[in-house]
Amino acid sequence: xxxxxxxxxxxxxxxxxxxxxxxxxxxxxxxxxxxxxxxxxxxxxxxxxxxxxxxxxxxxxxxxxxxxxxxxxxxxxxxxxxxxxxxxxxxxxxxxxxxxxxxxxxxxxxxxxxxxxxxxxxxxxxxxxxxxxxxxxxxxxxxxxxxxxxxxxxxxxxxxxxxxxxxxxxxxxxxxxxxxxxxxxxxxxxxxxxxxxxxxxxxxxxxxxxxxxxxxxxxxxxxxxxxxxxxxxxxxxxxxxxxxxxx
Amino acid sequence: xxxxxxxxxxxxxxxxxxxxxxxxxxxxxxxxxxxxxxxxxxxxxxxxxxxxxxxxxxxxxxxxxxxxxxxxxxxxxxxxxxxxxxxxxxxxxxxxxxxxxxxxxxxxxxxxxxxxxxxxxxxxxxxxxxxxxxxxxxxxxxxxxxxxxxxxxxxxxxxxxxxxxxxxxxxxxxxxxxxxxxxxxxxxxxxxxxxxxxxxxxxxxxxxxxxxxxxxxxxxxxxxxxxxxxxxxxxxxxxxxxxxxxxxxxxxxxxxxxxxxxxxxxxxxxxxxxxxxxxxxxxxxxxxxxxxxxxxxxxxxxxxxxxxxxxxxxxxxxxxxxxxxxxxxxxxxxxxxxxxxxxxxxxxxxxxxxxxxxxxxxxxxxxxxxxxxxxxxxxxxxxxxxxxxxxxxxxxxxxxxxxxxxxxxxxxxxxxxxxxxxxxxxxxxxxxxxxxxxxxxxxxxxxxxxxxxxxxxxxxxxxxxxxxxxxxxxxxxxxxxxxxxxxxxxxxxxxxxxxxxxxxxxxxxxxxxxxxxxx
Numbered sequence: 004x005x006x007x008x009x010x011x012x013x014x015x016x017x018x019x020x021x022x023x024x025x026x027x028x029x030x031x032x033x034x035x036x037x038x039x040x041x042x043x044x045x046x047x048x049x050x051x052x053x054x055x056x057x058x059x060x061x062x063x064x065x066x067x068x069x070x071x072x073x074x075x076x077x078x079x080x081x082x083x084x085x086x087x088x089x090x091x092x093x094x095x096x097x098x099x100x101x102x103x104x105x106x107x108x109x110x111x112x113x114x115x116x117x118x119x120x121x122x123x124x125x126x127x128x129x130x131x132x133x134x135x136x137x138x139x140x141x142x143x144x145x146x147x148x149x150x151x152x153x154x155x156x157x158x159x160x161x162x163x164x165x166x167x168x169x170x171x172x173x174x175x176x177x178x179x180x181x182x183x184x185x186x187x188x189x190x191x192x193x194x195x196x197x198x199x200x201x202x203x204x205x206x207x208x209x210x211x212x213x214x215x216x217x218x219x220x221x222x223x224x225x226x227x228x229x230x231x232x233x234x235x236x237x238x239x240x241x242x243x244x245x246x247x248x249x250x
Numbered sequence: 251x252x253x254x255x256x257x258x259x260x261x262x263x264x265x266x267x268x269x270x271x272x273x274x275x276x277x278x279x280x281x282x283x284x285x286x287x288x289x290x291x292x293x294x295x296x297x298x299x300x301x302x303x304x305x306x307x308x309x310x311x312x313x314x315x316x317x318x319x320x321x322x323x324x325x326x327x328x329x330x331x332x333x334x335x336x337x338x339x340x341x342x343x344x345x346x347x348x349x350x351x352x353x354x355x356x357x358x359x360x361x362x363x364x365x366x367x368x369x370x371x372x373x374x375x376x377x378x379x380x381x382x383x384x385x386x387x388x389x390x391x392x393x394x395x396x397x398x399x400x401x402x403x404x405x406x407x408x409x410x411x412x413x414x415x416x417x418x419x420x421x422x423x424x425x426x427x428x429x430x431x432x433x434x435x436x437x438x439x440x441x442x443x444x445x446x447x448x449x450x451x452x453x454x455x456x457x458x459x460x461x462x463x464x465x466x467x468x469x470x471x472x473x474x475x476x477x478x479x480x481x482x483x484x485x486x487x488x489x490x491x492x493x494x495x496x497x498x499x500x501x502x503x504x505x506x507x508x509x510x511x512x513x514x515x516x517x518x519x520x521x522x523x524x525x526x527x528x529x530x531x532x533x534x535x536x537x538x539x540x541x542x543x544x545x546x547x548x549x550x551x552x553x554x555x556x557x558x559x560x561x562x563x564x565x566x567x568x569x570x571x572x573x574x575x576x577x578x579x580x581x582x583x584x585x586x587x588x589x590x591x592x593x594x595x596x597x598x599x600x601x602x603x604x605x606x607x608x609x610x611x612x613x614x615x616x617x618x619x620x621x622x623x624x625x626x627x628x629x630x631x632x633x634x635x636x637x638x639x640x641x642x643x644x645x646x647x648x649x650x651x652x653x654x655x656x657x658x659x660x661x662x663x664x665x666x667x668x669x670x671x672x673x674x675x676x677x678x679x680x681x682x683x684x685x686x687x688x689x690x691x692x693x694x695x696x697x698x699x700x701x702x703x704x705x706x707x708x709x710x711x712x713x714x715x716x717x718x719x720x721x722x723x724x725x726x727x728x729x730x731x732x733x734x735x736x737x738x739x740x741x742x743x744x745x746x747x748x749x750x751x752x753x754x755x756x757x758x759x760x761x762x763x764x765x766x767x768x769x
Contacts, residue, residue, distance in 0.1 A: 048352065051352075051356045052355075052356060053352050053355045053356055071508075071510060071511065075358045076358075078356055078357055078358040079358045081356060083352075083353060083356045085349075085352045085353055087349055088349075088353070089345070089348035089349035089350035089351075089353065090348060090350070091286065091344065091348060091350075093286045094282075094286055098282055098285070098286070101278070101282065102279070102282055103353075103357065105275045105278055105279050105282075105359070106279075106354065106357035106358075106359045106364055107357050107358060107359070108271075108272075108275070108357075108358045108359055109275075110271055111271060111274040111275050111278055114278070150353075
């Protein structure tokens with residue numbers, strides 16, 4: 004199991020952003036759904052070792068992120084795309100990805116090849132020398148994905164990766180997700196349920212800091228049978244589970 | 251080889267490879283940062299500020315290494331502070347402003363090392379700018395100066411100050427990544443440096459903008475005859491290195507995402523840096539003025555630096571050779587103009603020195619470290635003689651063309667040389683200084699007052715007459731018997747006066763000539 008968390012909570016002052024979440028998952032694409040403020044980003048930040056849980060236990064890639072050496076090892080094998088990706092406007096696409104490749108302790112000899120591959124995979128090869136300040140929002144998102152996958156991560160955490168991507172890019176991105184999910188654990192947090200349906204083998208739904216559903220997209224779809232809210236079957240399942248959780 | 255030994259060798263090889271990889275990665279990070287550092291944009295600003303302030307001020311000084319290097323040290327960090335601190339603060343606040351803190355926090359390499367690469371890039375560019383600026387200044391001085399070589403310690407202090415400025419700015423930016431941080435830190439650093447350059451307590455001499463004894467400042471006599479003492483510079487370097495280490499340590503304290511190993515290292519660095527600053531300030535507080543105008547810090551002082559600098563003097567002939575330190579070559583014509591009339595009065599007389607050589611000025615008195623005007627509290631001996639036939643000539647502490655001085659003109663400079671030398675020479679020849687007759691007729695006359703007094707009335711009259719005729723002092727004269735006799739003697743044709751002196755000088759010195767016997 005690449006992710007094993009048990010009864011994890013995270014509190015910010017009086018606000019409990021994540022409340023007793025338990026999860027186990029291995030290789031494959033894992034979709035994390037939920038409304039705004041459900042605690043998805045906080046959970047992802049904990050999985051990315053940015054913040055530590057207030058309570059509960061956590062093992063990532065069979066290591067305890069609480070220990071420095073293990074945490075460092077996890078981070079070497081980790082890719083993370085935050086919800087709001089910051090960037091250095093003066094850097095070129097290639098420089099930005101190279102910067103993170105170096106920070107991820109990649110062997111320097113492998114860096115140029117890995118950078119080129121990552122940029123190629125997000126279809127930005129033609130823009131490799133373009134400065135980030137000249138790119139559109141969608142392109143910047145792809146640069147963010149490139150920096151996340153440059154080290155061929157075993158655990159890839161993507162927070163709203165398709166925000167700002169046009170339909171064509173989203174299709175390409177789903178293909179990339181499937182490809183990455185073949186040998187790594189990819190956790191995708193999104194509002195866009197259609198992304199989940201196509202790309203994910205497993206899906207979880209969070210609400211008010213709690214995990215209210217964990218299963219396959221088909222199981223989630225099944226939950227929506229007979230439910231009125233939502234245009235697509237998966238959306239109806241999403242709405243039905245949320246409604247049940249809130250009632 | 252046993253299996254165990256092979257394992258150890260393999261382990262060492264692996265560790266070495268890991269270190270090498272880290273080093274190469276660090277160099278690549280630095281290369282990236284060098285390409286995109288905000289300091290690159292600040293280079294023209296830095297150059298312009300340096301040109302406007304330190305360069306123009308230094309180049310306005312006479313072409314002497316000591317004056318230009320010390321003036322440069324005083325101004326250069328003030329010029330570099332705003333752009334370097336500003337650029338460093340901007341780069342330090344980059345991750346915070348750009349919302350990259352989360353992402354940087356998920357990488358295995360400690361955020362601190364990434365920040366150090368960014369800081370190093372700012373520092374490298376600033377140092378390149380500094381080396382270019384100082385290189386131009388020193389290059390021009392090398393072409394203009396008549397003698398001597400660069401004073402490196404003032405340049406070293408400035409160079410050591412650059413990483414400290416960058417570290418302070420960077421740490422401030424990293425700790426407070428707000429848009430207001432850059433202007434606040436930039437202005438704050440400039441005023442802090444400016445404030446520290448006007449020391450109120452002895453410990454403030456440790457400021458890198460203080461060049462030499464605060465009450466003397468850059469002076470032509472310092473580092474010309476005796477080696478430039480590095481004592482204060484060493485204390486200043488310790489201080490700025492301490493500031494840099496403390497600031498970089500404080501930067502490490504910010505990195506909470508890395509392991510617990512980082513905190514003790516960062517805390518220790520901060521503590522060691524602060525201790526170095528305190529130590530340097532303490533050392534600067536123990537400084538005392540040495541007779542050669544430099545600050546001696548007993549704990550740092552190397553007695554080998556006290557030896558005089560050997561040189562071949564340059565000479566001009568005016569009755570006797572007048573010889574100066576080659577650093578003062580530009581002033582030899584003025585010295586000759588100043589001394590020729592005085593020497594003409596006593597040419598050929600018994601007791602005339604065979605040569606007049608420049609001596610080192612002597613600085614003594616309490617070391618005033620306060621806000622006193624330049625020179626206050628320090629007495630500079632501007633003339634001395636020991637009665638030997640080789641007379642020492644000490645030039646005034648202010649040279650024509652020195653902007654920091656009292657705007658002394660060439661004629662004033664000549665007068666300031668002529669007066670004390672005439673007094674000394676006449677005292678050697680006649681046995682009494684002309685100041686016994688009158689004091690304060692020309693600027694600087696007060697300096698010979700101590701030599702006045704004593705001697706017979708005839709000696710005093712002859713001394714006054716010679717001084718008047720040599721142009722070392724002038725009318726009006728005192729309405730006394732001595733004054734009238736001096737007027738009478740001075741009014742004689744030079745040849746007559748000279749012939750009388752050649753005959754009667756021994757009797758005059760012995761006090762056997764009365765006023766009535768004077769022609």
